[in-house]
Amino acid sequence: xxxxxxxxxxxxxxxxxxxxxxxxxxxxxxxxxxxxxxxxxxxxxxxxxxxxxxxxxxxxxxxxxxxxxxxxxxxxxxxxxxxxxxxxxxxxxxxxxxxxxxxxxxxxxxxxx
Amino acid sequence: xxxxxxxxxxxxxxxxxxxxxxxxxxxxxxxxxxxxxxxxxxxxxxxxxxxxxxxxxxxxxxxxxxxxxxxxxxxxxxxxxxxxxxxxxxxxxxxxxxxxxxxxxxxxxxx
Numbered sequence: 001x002x003x004x005x006x007x008x009x010x011x012x013x014x015x016x017x018x019x020x021x022x023x024x025x026x027x028x029x030x031x032x033x034x035x036x037x038x039x040x041x042x043x044x045x046x047x048x049x050x051x052x053x054x055x056x057x058x059x060x061x062x063x064x065x066x067x068x069x070x071x072x073x074x075x076x077x078x079x080x081x082x083x084x085x086x087x088x089x090x091x092x093x094x095x096x097x098x099x100x101x102x103x104x105x106x107x108x109x110x111x112x113x
Numbered sequence: 114x115x116x117x118x119x120x121x122x123x124x125x126x127x128x129x130x131x132x133x134x135x136x137x138x139x140x141x142x143x144x145x146x147x148x149x150x151x152x153x154x155x156x157x158x159x160x161x162x163x164x165x166x167x168x169x170x171x172x173x174x175x176x177x178x179x180x181x182x183x184x185x186x187x188x189x190x191x192x193x194x195x196x197x198x199x200x201x202x203x204x205x206x207x208x209x210x211x212x213x214x215x216x217x218x219x220x221x222x223x224x
Contacts (some may be wrong), residue, residue: 011115012158037153040121040216040217041166041216041217042117042201042203042214042215042217043157043201043207043211043214048211055213091157093156099211099217101159101162102159102212103158104156104157104158105156106154106155106156107154107155107156109154
């Protein structure tokens with residue numbers, strides 16, 4: 001079974017630029033999560049989708065971050081404009097449903113200069 | 114006070130040792146407790162999942178939850194170099210609530 005795919009794996013941008021990350025969850029998984037993991041910290045949930053609907057985006061900085069899940073499958077997370085403090089690993093995870101185990105992708109490592 | 118705390122380590126042990134990893138938390142509403150393992154430059158993977166207080170064993174791994182003390186532990190017996198990773202505790206109020214992760218403890222098992 002293929003795992004959660006993410007791209008790109010690494011991205012370096014300058015502050016105030018825009019960046020987008022892509023996630024392809026495990027086939028059949030209805031729930032998709034985006035986490036931000038800053039160096040030395042645990043992952044922090046940014047947004048959670050159930051199919052193509054948002055379940056929880058309470059910790060998403062909506063003035064600069066946006067996310068969508070087209071057709072309830074792939075998802076993109078965008079930052080516009082980026083700040084220095086956005087430097088982190090952005091992890092995507094998926095699960096069969098809200099009650100099931102989350103499977104994480106390898107993450108996208110973002111460096112904002 | 115942070116919701117979930119862990120000693121960041123690094124913790125270094127010889128191969129074959131028993132490892133004890135711990136987390137404390139402040140919110141008594143947490144009912145579901147998890148341990149994840151994260152290898153360098155990889156995403157976390159679920160190791161153990163427990164509900165409420167008590168012990169759960171899976172092979173070389175044992176998870177303990179003491180809700181009265183707001184304290185959870187993960188024990189690794191006969192530790193192996195392949196156990197070298199960061200261990201993240203995580204918890205939720207309900208099985209469908211968002212998961213709150215601790216900052217992780219870095220473990221090195223020396224051959």
